[in-house]
Amino acid sequence: MKVTVVVVFYKQAVEQSKTFSSLKKALLDRRDSLEDLNIILYDNSPEKQEFAAEKYPGQIEYVHDHRNLGIATAYNYAWQMAQQNGSDWLLLFDHDTKVTEEYIEQMLTDHRASEEVVAVVPKITTNGIMVSPVYSHSLRPLQSERPLEGDQEKPVMAINSGAMLKVSFLNEIGGFNKEFPLDYLDHWLFHEIYARGKKIRLLRVTLEHELSVMDYSTVSLNRYKSILDSEMKFYREYKTDLHSSYRKQLVKRLAKQLLVVKNKRIALYTLKRLLGK
Template structure:
């Protein structure tokens, strides 16, 4: 018997038909499988698509652009309504192929697994998942396929959450509307003593926030606020490491990043945290 899967995809200023996974999603939706598609559109204007009229597709437009957390909460509510067993989180920039969706439909679920995650690559290197027992950075160790009780962090997109996990966490944390929501999610899953299953599948994702040369000052503001909140309020054991990382990052950004607002903002954050100690 197949799992009932709800795919929750969040859009922003992008036509659904232009997303890299569109044709694969369209195919599986048209096959009358136990698969539902929940689309949360944060764009300024609503859009139309032939799939929006399918019985197993639900489209929501929210011009206020609240980010990811509220969209995922709405997706979780939809999963409860259709009595789904798994929710796949999907960004508009992630290429998810039919084989991955087929795998999820036939996945044998285990009660002690809090999340199923693929191996995700961006621009030729693995960006997710990462071991997160230490401060997460470029030097973090990379788990292979398998099941882990150790702390692991994975990006939102591609992550699959059983309904039991969604019930246990209650709701996605609105304190992290966009950035560091994934860090909070996997911190919470570990706190619940759930394991992480790294499945034998690889996805491609365009993670633009990896490049300080192209990131906007507004997006960097969101990242650094979410980052500090996470280490101040939740993963507090790494707060000292976070402060140390900020000063090292300031120096690197001063030397390498053309947008001078970026390194100045990092320095301001560092000084603010040092004053508060």
């Protein structure tokens, strides 16, 4: 099984990142596996880093893209490289996921994916709480039961980091949707998997990941706009069965923003989008 691995960085030194440090320990010492692995370090930071790929074993490529077009562009680059080098799977990482040897072992050897299974994911926890995957039939999935390991018959959503995807499926859907350059790309991806009659496999292994949570006291207006625009697009054009409920929830969010969020421009933007502006 040949795998292309992509790690996306932003304003993070490669060798100091949680993902690369743990990958180095869990993967780069497995010389028996390196022949079938291509690793891409895709850096969206403003400045290029000095990174000597040649001092590490295996096939490692450092790519600097100062444009910072988001993770969809980085993933699409890796998907194209995976096609060129004949990889069967594409493994995705952010720069802040701690990889374990058990995870690598299961990802590379333990699963026997059927034709229906086009994604393999671990359990992801944050502060001891399982946050991925979750069932996707609800707007509040963290308040519901969690999926058990194995092939998932019911639609679920998983975060991008730590997920391994069949290159042939990515070919089928034309890669990653640039309409979701950063936010809600994972929602779109796993929605597409089930919309096309495919499944994901949940492994028994668990990874700890620092899941980013929107904090109105620190989030910038531009960042909030990006999140809200992608969120609205997803529920309006893809998860249409929840669109009505989502609109009602957005009204409640607006009320909360008006009452407790100091930056009233955030509430004003929510109101504008609710009014269709």
